[in-house]
Amino acid sequence: MANNENAELEELIRNAGNGAPSPVIESGFEEESSGFDVTTLLMVARRSVPWIILLILLGVTSSWMFLRYTKPTYKSSSTLKIDEKQEAGALGLGQTLGGAEGLQTVNNLSGEVELIKSNLIYRQLKDSLNLDVNYYSQGTVLEAELYGTSPFHVEYDVQDSRFYNTRFGVLFTGPETFQLTHEKNEEPREYRVGTPVDLGGAKVVITKTRHFDEDVVNNNYHFVINDDAAINQYFDDNLSVEIVNPEASTISISFTDHNLRKAHDIVNRIDTVYLLAKLSKNTQGQQQIMQYLDQQLELTRDSLQRAEIALQSFAKRAKMYDVRGGVATITQQLEGQEKERQALQRRLELLTSVARLTSREQISRDENTGVEQSVPGLALLEDPVLTQQIAELNLAQQDLRRVLRSNTEATEAVQQRRAAVEYAKRNVRESLEQSLRVVREQLGALNQQRDKLNSELQVLPQRETERARLQRPFDLYEKSYLMLMDKRVEYSIAKAGTTPDFQILSPASMPSAPISPVRLIVYAIGLAGGIFMGLGLVATRYFMHNSVTNIRELERNSIAPVLGVIPTYDKEKLLVSRLVVDKNPKSAISESIRSIRTNLEFMASSKKKRLISITSTISGEGKTFVTVNLAGIIASSDQRVVILDLDMRKPKVNLAFGAENVKGISTILIERHTWQECIQHTSIPTLDFISAGPTPPNPSELILNPKFDEMLSELHQHYDVIMIDTPPVGLVTDGILIMRKADVPIYIVRADYSKKAFLKNINKLVRTNGFTRLATILNDARSSGLYGYGYGYGYGYGYGYGQGYYEDTQPRRSWWQRLRKQFS
Known part of the structure; x- marks a missing residue:
């Protein structure tokens, strides 16, 4: 794979040697970058797994809550066959009506449906089933109707219609005493069982039934006295009479209610009342x-x-x-x-x-x-x-x-x-x-x-x-x-x-299961809703994903070759970037930077003296960290390396080595000091650096000063490699001026930090400024972002602003830490 990458890199350099990138490369890049990125989608899906599980649990929990707080509805039904006879037939006159018999048969079923749903049937139902008073028991969450099982019976005489369809609370304080509450009563009063209670517009008498036992005491009950309009509305809302088969003259009578026994009894009683009405x-x-x-x-x-x-x-x-x-x-x-x-x-x-x-x-x-x-x-x-x-x-x-x-x-x-x-x-x-x-x-x-x-x-x-x-x-x-x-x-x-x-x-069937809500369907809806929201979350995060996360995205969106990947490695937290390769020579981060050093050999193999500039789009992408550690790796190969901190607006190289910034590049260019006076040594004998010096008001003009080229020429006489830490090119133009002088300009992209839009700046630099040797490095990449480079150690580094570094002997995280990491 390394040979193929080197061949592609050399081909890119040859095509770009004429001053512009190859049209084939540009079209191929545009075509590929506009496609669907499966790697990014899988990465987003992997990071969203905890959220998907949470949403699925939320959907199932919502279904459970819905079933817990929803009353089940039961349905009982019966089927009747109508055989309407004509009275004229009994008088011997049936032959005269032969032409109208078919029409009467068709109209008869609709008439029977209206008869069943008429007030004539409703009145007899109210009288025979005692539906004028509804009894309820208050549970922890829902109330249950005590149809046929009420521990008490209510006889009433209502003079004021406002007492209809209102709630009367009953609390038995003893076997023979109870408290009765109503919205018209300010405070509950205690009465004896069987004693008439005058409420000022209504009189009620409460007596015990055979279902009364000791468990009834101190339990909350209530009842509602229904008027004729409420009962008729109750029948209209729950009674359904439909023509099943007009040719067979069959109709279906069904009734729905939260109490299965009540629905069954009402349908049975309708059949009986309809029989009596037809006979009458x-x-x-x-x-x-x-x-x-x-x-x-x-x-x-x-x-x-x-x-x-x-x-x-x-x-x-x-x-x-x-x-x-x-x-x-x-x-x-x-x-x-x-x-x-x-x-x-x-x-x-x-x-x-x-x-x-x-x-x-x-x-x-x-x-x-x-x-x-x-x-x-x-x-x-x-x-x-x-x-x-x-x-x-x-x-x-x-x-x-x-x-x-x-x-x-x-x-x-x-x-x-x-x-x-x-x-x-x-x-x-x-x-x-x-x-x-x-x-x-x-x-x-x-x-x-x-x-x-x-x-x-x-x-x-x-x-x-x-x-x-x-x-x-x-x-x-x-x-x-x-x-x-x-x-x-x-x-x-x-x-x-x-x-x-x-x-x-x-005949009327006794319901065995509620018609709504159906538990299986409700749980299926909750599960499907959780899955749908999870997929929606993945899709939303995928389409809103605008940062570079792996090497695949960097390759798809940039025409510049990739020198390598520096993995993430968390151990100690540092406030500034530091040289760490000398302390951990066998760590994954050191190996990754050595690979980058090897790839640099291919890009400038004919030159013994090299000028390498390192830049990025914005601050915080790790160019200072890459500069000092790449310089340390190159210096460890018996090459003399000097680091120049040309980010004079925000110098950091001196902080990486724990040195002062009293003098440096700015004072050299204004000829206040010589470069020999500003050289500072490090723990690596062959690695030196020159800090940025005091911040000048005109860094760009200083870089254009001929003194800068003279300084580089003199440094080449004493050092094999000059590493320049340039300002971010997305903020100022100083970095572009320096990149023009570099043999190998390097562009730093930080995983999960740099925006994909930043990669357009890289392509613009290659096309507009002719930086044919421009290469990129993916910094701070997790193991999932090391696609195609083989650095799947799971180790890396951190830098700056709370990032830290770990040895290879990093302890394994607990499942809770890993889960929390996914949500972060």
């Missing part, structure tokens, strides 16, 4: 039909009795009953005409009855009969057009009654149905008037024929004529009476077999 509805319709049949039988019976009495009187008075043979033919004709006339008369009566029924103006919501149910002999009209119109009128009336059950007279739906009924009535009236006119004309014609025959019978005995006249109404009333009797017997038989027109396919 069917019985009411049957009673109305039976009442109509009884009225018609009574009227026909009276007419038949009068006809019988008339025949008996005639027989006694005439003392004869046989018809003469001479008038047999005429009598037969008269009888045939009379039959036809009677049929027309019956039809006229039936039309008249229908006209009377259709003339009714209003229809109430409780009516269950129409024209067809009220007129059993409607089929005798023998008028298909009129029959169809009556059927349409009946359907319109049924639709109006269905809408009236759930709407008022002022609603648009009721007004539209009434308009449809009136329209159907007008059609029926027009047909009835036309039929009545035709029947009357036919009766007139028959009367004319009868008069003609009677004139022929004038010669016949008047008594025979009178007998025949009396016989005809008797036969008519007798036939009508027998027909009505048959219908009454048939309907009585049908009434005796009346059953509910629905079946319970699936």
Whole structure:
């Protein structure tokens, strides 16, 4: 790998020898630097692992807290099959409604759904389940409803409506005493069990139940008295009635509540109450039909009795009953005409009855009969057009009654149905008037024929004529009476077999687990939320990551070659940079700097005398530390090295060696001292340094002074390597002036400190100023940042501002120290 790096370095120098970097290098760099950095992402993810674990724990804890402080909700449901029957079918009139049967079946299910959710069912539920008072036990966190298990029972008489839907606190201080609190009472008072308590607008009596035991004493309970509106709202919010399968006429009834037993009992009770309501509805319709049949039988019976009495009187008075043979033919004709006339008369009566029924103006919501149910002999009209119109009128009336059950007279739906009924009535009236006119004309014609025959019978005995006249109404009333009797017997038989027109396919189920919250789903959401936030944290830290952390990032974002990496090494904390390679010659930091010294040999191998400048973008990136320790490593190879501190605005080299800064570069350039007078020696015999000297007002002008070049020339005669600690090029221009004179300019980048934007300054120096030999060093790199250089010892150095140095025998950190390091 070292050979490949050296080859790439030499190729870069050759391409840049013409004064500008290679376009191939520039395009390759730009293309690579704009890509996705997997190494940085993995580094960010590794450092975020403790936070990810913390966020996942936070998500799971949030799920646990949600489950801990949320009441579970249970659901109980049942399935019913509706089999609605038509009352006209029991009267033998079902064939006339065949065309409307399908429409009624479709509308029937929606009507049954509204019936179940009506106040009629709600009132019976309140009366049968005692839902007007709710009892609760106060737990540590949540309250629990004591449905059916309350240790006490409350009887109340509320005069002031403000006592409804409010909380009454109960605390049993003994087996027979309790304290009752309410928001209207300033202080709780003690009462005896079974004694009426007058609260000034409400009276309550609290008695014990079979669930009362010694554990009830000193426990907090409360109850709420609900008014009708609150109970109805409770049903509306929790009751659900849905059509499951319209073709099979099945509906589902479900109820949700925090108490599973309460939900189960309510669904069971709804099924029972609905059964009673349907039976009551069917019985009411049957009673109305039976009442109509009884009225018609009574009227026909009276007419038949009068006809019988008339025949008996005639027989006694005439003392004869046989018809003469001479008038047999005429009598037969008269009888045939009379039959036809009677049929027309019956039809006229039936039309008249229908006209009377259709003339009714209003229809109430409780009516269950129409024209067809009220007129059993409607089929005798023998008028298909009129029959169809009556059927349409009946359907319109049924639709109006269905809408009236759930709407008022002022609603648009009721007004539209009434308009449809009136329209159907007008059609029926027009047909009835036309039929009545035709029947009357036919009766007139028959009367004319009868008069003609009677004139022929004038010669016949008047008594025979009178007998025949009396016989005809008797036969008519007798036939009508027998027909009505048959219908009454048939309907009585049908009434005796009346059953509910629905079946319970699936009774109410006892909930085994709450429908919400589902523990598995809640924990899954918490876990997924923690993971998502952890991934979001990694993504955010990755996109906000703007500092150089490893050698890979330095290579991707800079076109200058990398001389090496100096690892982090923490031991003693130092306030300033110092020479440490002489004290730890076998440490990882010494080995890394020796590698940098070897790489320097390739960059200036043809020169025995070398000038090396070391700079950085800003202060604090470690250029002084690298300068003194690299100089120490070079000096240890039997080369004479001198360090020049040209950072005259902020000198640090003298601090690294613990020397004074009374004289130095600034005094040499103004010719106050010679360089020999300013030379200071170190612990390494071949390593000397010249401090910056007093800070001058014009450091840049001093560097441009020809005296500076003379000083360098004289130093080259006595030293093999001149190391210059230059000012940061990101702050002042002094460093660029010095880098132009250097054989190998070195740029220091500090891991986790230098911004990626600083690397653009390196590229600018190479492109604009033609620093083709410019090289970089990654300083203060952790083991994860030593990618590609093999310094994975886990040891390093620190410098300046609280950084320290450790020997290779650094003790292993505890898990808590490592975890805290991750969060820092």
